[in-house]
Amino acid sequence: MRKLAIRIVGALAASVAIGAVPAAAQDEEPRWSIAIHGGAGTLKREDMTQERGAAYRTSLQAALDAGAHVLKEGGSAMDAIEAAILLMEDDEKFNAGRGAVYTWEGGHELDASIMDGRNRDAGAVAGVTGIRHPILLARKVMTDSPHVMLAGKGAEEFAAEQGIETKPPEWFDTDARREALERLKAEKLSAIDVDIKFGTVGAVALDKEGNLAAGTSTGGMTGKRWGRIGDAPIIGAGTYADNRACAVSATGWGEFFIRVGVAKEICTRLTFRSLLRGGEPFEEGVELTDAESQAEVDAVIADVGELGGDGGVIVVTPEGHALFSMNTSGMYRGRKTSEGLNEVAIYADE
Ligand code: ASP
Numbered sequence: 001m002r003k004l005a006i007r008i009v010g011a012l013a014a015s016v017a018i019g020a021v022p023a024a025a026q027d028e029e030p031r032w033s034i035a036i037h038g039g040a041g042t043l044k045r046e047d048m049t050q051e052r053g054a055a056y057r058t059s060l061q062a063a064l065d066a067g068a069h070v071l072k073e074g075g076s077a078m079d080a081i082e083a084a085i086l087l088m089e090d091d092e093k094f095n096a097g098r099g100a101v102y103t104w105e106g107g108h109e110l111d112a113s114i115m116d117g118r119n120r121d122a123g124a125v126a127g128v129t130g131i132r133h134p135i136l137l138a139r140k141v142m143t144d145s146p147h148v149m150l151a152g153k154g155a156e157e158f159a160a161e162q163g164i165e166t167k168p169p170e171w172f173d174t175d176a177r178r179e180a181l182e183r184l185k186a187e188k189l190s191a192i193d194v195d196i197k198f199g200t201v202g203a204v205a206l207d208k209e210g211n212l213a214a215g216t217s218t219g220g221m222t223g224k225r226w227g228r229i230g231d232a233p234i235i236g237a238g239t240y241a242d243n244r245a246c247a248v249s250a251t252g253w254g255e256f257f258i259r260v261g262v263a264k265e266i267c268t269r270l271t272f273r274s275l276l277r278g279g280e281p282f283e284e285g286v287e288l289t290d291a292e293s294q295a296e297v298d299a300v301i302a303d304v305g306e307l308g309g310d311g312g313v314i315v316v317t318p319e320g321h322a323l324f325s326m327n328t329s330g331m332y333r334g335r336k337t338s339e340g341l342n343e344v345a346i347y348a349d350e
Helices: 004-017 023-027 050-072 077-090 134-144 152-161 175-186 254-260 262-277 290-307
Strands: 033-041 110-116 121-128 149-151 201-206 212-218 239-242 246-252 311-316 322-326 330-337 342-347
Touching (some): 033 050, 033 311, 050 077, 050 330, 077 110, 077 134, 077 212, 110 134, 134 152, 134 212, 239 262, 254 262, 262 290, 262 311, 290 311, 290 322, 311 330, 322 330
Antiparallel strands (some): 110 121, 201 246, 239 246, 246 311, 311 322, 330 342
């Protein structure tokens, strides 16, 4: 059976039934695990000042700690990912909420999605403007509308009805992102050339109850137009969570992540690997090792690369493995688990 948290409870229950709880089982706390990202892209040490690198690491650690605190206290995976993403949406270093990239016309159109692995409920918003925390709006779509995805003006009307906080356009503006748009236009670059660090944010978590959740929030790609939507708000591409499989949040060149269906593809592969090792198809799967899970995740990112796309993912499995995979030179990221792992990193080789 794949859900360790449940298995421990089961072990305790069985022990209680026979009147003796083994010390090891008594001591064993249900696991929790969280991973976050702040975007993948061309991140070179020589382009990054010491201070800027340190500032990114501080922000990542703060978001990671906020999410981990919720999990440690017995809160839900949904609340943990929300806590982590809220901080990064307000942090202008990241391309989500405040600090989002500019559209061709000089505005900010925000995309976000969230998914609850318990029941595969999901919510998403695409191309919204003026929303301080698109992740909260995505969650409202999930909990307070009969839909999964709302876009543009309609999503903004729904936000107003739900009392979601808005901000004036200039609140989202930053010099660095404006300069990226100007450079893209002046040098006729593509968003890929100018977005040397993408900056989308995401979080995935496993809580003590064994529930998984995933969320992603972004301003998309610099200079986007014609209502372009990337993978971030698309359930199955940029975000997916299923307690039986995994939780995934992606970042990178969205068109490729949509074509591969990255997030769902990773979950499907992990499910099948688990079932196959279990022997009989469609029986409950067996636990996967860290290396087995990593191999499946890497294979999907390699597939994105074969099509010509780049980016990365964060993944948490039902076993509590917190994994990264990327084919870029860096991804702002962090992971923290009940097993004592606590790390933030920027470059692919750290
Ligand atoms: N995946 C996002 C998009 O294509 C961009 C990013 O992750 O940086 O909109």
